[in-house]
Amino acid sequence: MWSDQELVEVLRSSVPYYLVVALPLLIMLSPVPVDAAAEFTVYRLQQYDLHGVAHGSRSSLVNVEARSLEGGAVGRRCVVARLADLTPTHYHRLVSQGAAALLVLIPANLTALAVHHQQLVQDVEAAMLEGDTQMAVYLAYETPELLEIYQSVRAATNTHTASSAAAALVSSLSTDGYQIVVGGSQSKLIPDMTIANIQGKLSGYGVEEQLPTIALVAHYDSFASSPELAWGGDSNGSGVVVLLELARLLSRLYTSPRTHPRLNLAFLLSAGGYINYQGSKRFLEDHLDASDSPLLSETHFTLCLDTLGSGDSLRLHVSKRPRENSPGHRFYQALEEAGAAAGVNVEMVHRKINLQEDTQAWEHEKYSMRRLPAFTLSRLQGPRTGERGSVLDTPESVDVAALTRNTAVIAAALLTHIYNTSVHDILQDGLAVTEKSVGSWMELVTSQPRSPQLLAGKSNPFVATLHQIISRYSSEARVTYFRADKRDPEWAFYDVTHTTMAAYAVKPAAFDFLLTLAIIAYLSLIYAFLQYFPKLYATMVKLASPHKSKAH
Numbered sequence: 001m002w003s004d005q006e007l008v009e010v011l012r013s014s015v016p017y018y019l020v021v022a023l024p025l026l027i028m029l030s031p032v033p034v035d036a037a038a039e040f041t042v043y044r045l046q047q048y049d050l051h052g053v054a055h056g057s058r059s060s061l062v063n064v065e066a067r068s069l070e071g072g073a074v075g076r077r078c079v080v081a082r083l084a085d086l087t088p089t090h091y092h093r094l095v096s097q098g099a100a101a102l103l104v105l106i107p108a109n110l111t112a113l114a115v116h117h118q119q120l121v122q123d124v125e126a127a128m129l130e131g132d133t134q135m136a137v138y139l140a141y142e143t144p145e146l147l148e149i150y151q152s153v154r155a156a157t158n159t160h161t162a163s164s165a166a167a168a169l170v171s172s173l174s175t176d177g178y179q180i181v182v183g184g185s186q187s188k189l190i191p192d193m194t195i196a197n198i199q200g201k202l203s204g205y206g207v208e209e210q211l212p213t214i215a216l217v218a219h220y221d222s223f224a225s226s227p228e229l230a231w232g233g234d235s236n237g238s239g240v241v242v243l244l245e246l247a248r249l250l251s252r253l254y255t256s257p258r259t260h261p262r263l264n265l266a267f268l269l270s271a272g273g274y275i276n277y278q279g280s281k282r283f284l285e286d287h288l289d290a291s292d293s294p295l296l297s298e299t300h301f302t303l304c305l306d307t308l309g310s311g312d313s314l315r316l317h318v319s320k321r322p323r324e325n326s327p328g329h330r331f332y333q334a335l336e337e338a339g340a341a342a343g344v345n346v347e348m349v350h351r352k353i354n355l356q357e358d359t360q361a362w363e364h365e366k367y368s369m370r371r372l373p374a375f376t377l378s379r380l381q382g383p384r385t386g387e388r389g390s391v392l393d394t395p396e397s398v399d400v401a402a403l404t405r406n407t408a409v410i411a412a413a414l415l416t417h418i419y420n421t422s423v424h425d426i427l428q429d430g431l432a433v434t435e436k437s438v439g440s441w442m443e444l445v446t447s448q449p450r451s452p453q454l455l456a457g458k459s460n461p462f463v464a465t466l467h468q469i470i471s472r473y474s475s476e477a478r479v480t481y482f483r484a485d486k487r488d489p490e491w492a493f494y495d496v497t498h499t500t501m502a503a504y505a506v507k508p509a510a511f512d513f514l515l516t517l518a519i520i521a522y523l524s525l526i527y528a529f530l531q532y533f534p535k536l537y538a539t540m541v542k543l544a545s546p547h548k549s550k551a552h
Contacts, residue, residue, distance in 0.1 A: 038145055042103065042501040043228040045128055045137035046451075047187055047494040050275055051358045054132035060496045062101040062136050062182040066149075066503070071157030074099040078180040080153050082142070083107065084117050088127035094135065101136040101180065103501070105150060106229075108141050111396045122386030125225040136182065138501060139226050139391070149503050153178055179504040187496040193456045194481050195221075195271035196463050197279045200247075200474030202254040202265040212327075213264040214418070215302040217280060218243040219273025219363060220450065220466060223389035227451035227497040233395040233442070235388040236273060237450075238309035241441040242407045243267060244469060249411055249431055251473040261418050263300070267474055269466055272452055274389055275491040276359040280366040282482050288370060300327035302374035303414075304363040307388060308406045309398035311379040313345040318375045319353050319368040328373050331417045335377075338412035342405055349381070377410065395446040400439045408433040453493040 046056040067077040069090060078101035079094055086104060094102055107113065113121065128137065140146060156177045198220070204211040218239035222232020231237075247267055253259040270279025287296045301322075308314070316335065322328030332348060339346035353365050360366055361383035367374035380387065387393065411433055416422065448454070448462060455462055458481055471477040484491050529536075 037505075038149060038503045039500055040140055040143065040146060040503075041498060042138035042140045042182070043226040043498045044187075044496055045139070045226055046224075047132075047496075048275070048453075049489070049492040051490055055129050056132060057137040058132055058134050058187075059101075059136040060182065060187040060499070061184070062138075062180055062501070064100045064180060065506075066103075066153045066157075066178040066180050067099075068150075068154040068157045070154075073097075076100050078103060080150050080180075081105070082150070083121060083124075083139075084113065086124050087120060088123050091124060091127050095133050099135050101138070101182075103180065104137070104139045105142045105146055106139055106391065109396075110392050110394055113392070118392055119386065121392055122390050125390055126386065128225050138182070138499075139229065140501070149178055177506050179506050181502045181504065182499055183502075184496070184499060187494045190453060190456065190493050190495055192483055193453065193493055194458055194483050195278065195452055195456055196458075196460070197271055197283055197480040197482070198269040198463065198466050198470055198477070199283070199480065200267045200470040200477035202250060202267075202474050204254075204263045204265075205260040206262050208264060211262055211264050211298075213266055213296065213299045214327075214414075215266040215268060215296065215299060215367075216243055216246060216305065217268045217270055217283075217302060217363060218305040219270045219277065219279060220445070221271060221273050221452050221455060222393070222450040223274035224391045224393065224449075224451070226391065227454055228449050229391040230389075230449045230451040230454075231394050231446055232450055233398040233446050234309035234393050235307045236305075237395070237442060237445040238307060238398060238403050239305035240269060240445050240466075241403065241438055242305045242308055242410060243269065244441050244473075245407050245433060245438060246411055246414065247470065247473040248437070249433070250414075252431060253415075259419075263418055265474075266296075267470060269470065270363070271455070272491070273363065275452060277363045277366050278482075278491065280363055282480065284366060284370055286480065296372065299372055300417075301331065302364060302367045302372055303331075304367075304374065304376040305378075305410075306363065306376050307378045307380050308410075309379070309403045311399075311402060312343065313347070313379055314339060314377060314406060314409065315379065315381065316346070316348045316375050316377055317362050317364065317383075318348060318350055319365055321348070321350055322373065322375075326373070327417070328375065331413060334416040335409070335413035338409045338416070341412075342409050344405065344409050346409075351382075379406070395442065398442060398446075400435060400442060403442070404433060404435045404438045407438055451497075453495075453497065456493075 044057065044060060047058065048055050062078055064076055064078045067074050067079050069079055069081040069085060071077075071079075074094055075098040077099060079099050080103045081090070083104050083106045091102075110121075219236050220240050222230040222236065224230035224232075250265060254261075254265070268280070268283055270277065270283060272278030284296070314335065316332055318328075322332065332346075336346045338344075351361065353360070353368060360369075362376040362378075364374035364376040444465070450462070463479065467477060467479050
């Protein structure tokens with residue numbers, strides 16, 4: 001049995017040492033629940049160069065603390081914001097204040113956004129892509145997990161809304177912060193990126209080289225602030241759908257001796273529509289600058305199809321008004337008549353080519369600059385309305401019924417011009433434009449995002465599918481591959497279009513500081529207690545002694 005003095009010595013010499021060594025180990029090994037890291041797919045902002053000018057985000061790596069849009073200082077932080085709350089002013093402020101990253105949460109149903117929100121989204125996308133930034137920018141679809149993280153970040157960083165400093169401190173300590181991490185390698189230039197034109201033709205009756213030609217053109221790629229979100233339902237999925245449907249109808253007419261016209265048709269699904277119509281540029285170089293290619297030497301006109309998926313108006317955009325009784329003028333008259341019969345308003349929009357601009361507004365301008373009669377048919381009033389090249393341009397944004405009607409109007413006008421007679425004298429059963437056919441083309445074209453870098457290479461399945469379709473409905477169908485000039489590249493794209501982002505739940509620095517103070521205070525209290533334990537023990541013994549003597 002230990003004496004009182006021995007017990008005191010054991011407590012004084014051993015207990016503080018064991019507390020200092022064992023207590024941290026016990027804390028670390030205790031089964032305290034810790035939130036696991038949340039991982040989710042994110043889509044990176046575009047990164048490309050056009051005519052030597054850099055656009056989009058230059059960085060893809062992230063390892064910083066999360067902040068809300070209203071959370072004050074954002075330098076070297078990742079700002080988490082909902083798409084509907086973001087404005088061009090907010091974006092420019094984040095760039096100027098040196099934010100390390102931006103995570104934009106986009107709603108799963110973009111078509112449900114109000115009209116003013118849609119316009120705001122288009123303005124933000126334009127601000128993101130008008131220049132370049134070192135800030136890593138990612139977009140992600142809203143999920144319950146991501147929204148919970150977003151609300152937690154707002155609660156942890158929006159301390160200015162608290163009623164007092166004490167309330168702000170309590171709110172900060174009671175909510176988790178997040179460390180946002182995107183690993184992997186930094187984005188790199190895609191070397192020798194190859195894009196493809198898909199073309200075919202229907203030869204008219206007679207000597208092909210002596211017949212005039214009508215060229216039907218639609219660029220098949222799409223664009224948006226993020227490559228993986230560039231579904232391009234209307235721009236320019238609808239243009240591709242109209243071209244494919246016209247090819248289907250016209251191929252049947254050209255294979256019948258009774259309806260084989262004395263006119264050539266050329267089909268072009270062009271690449272690089274959003275990088276200054278590089279596909280049409282290459283097409284013109286191949287057929288105008290090459291002496292052995294007479295395809296475009298005698299053209300009635302080139303009809304470019306772009307953004308026709310909704311609305312009740314069709315606009316023929318021209319750089320030079322067609323002369324009276326010219327093929328282009330006669331086609332416009334036929335288009336007006338077909339539109340009036342279907343309840344579609346048809347008008348001509350004249351816009352001169354601005355030679356001071358590095359990029360052309362419409363695809364037909366590439367042809368007009370080579371002195372070929374050309375125009376673009378679109379539902380849009382102008383080329384830069386914000387509706388082209390947006391994440392809002394989803395397959396759901398296309399009105400298939402309106403697109404079917406517009407396709408029928410274009411087909412009727414084209415057939416009237418080719419045959420110089422009423423369309424009812426030509427069309428037979430099975431040749432009508434149907435909503436089922438248009439819907440199936442739309443489903444095919446919008447089956448994947450079509451940003452140029454996603455369709456690059458000589459073995460892309462989507463390009464191969466389009467080539468098969470053009471081969472079915474035309475002759476001499478082929479794919480022409482080309483790449484940017486290495487010495488003076490007009491365009492360049494970079495990799496890392498999507499990746500995985502991790503969000504790790506962390507306590508704020510204030511919590512760690514207060515926890516450290518609490519541990520120091522606790523250990524100091526224990527140490528002081530043991531140092532003065534002999535005196536305390538002696539006092540307790542004295543207080544207990546009178547009771548013992550009375551008991552004897």
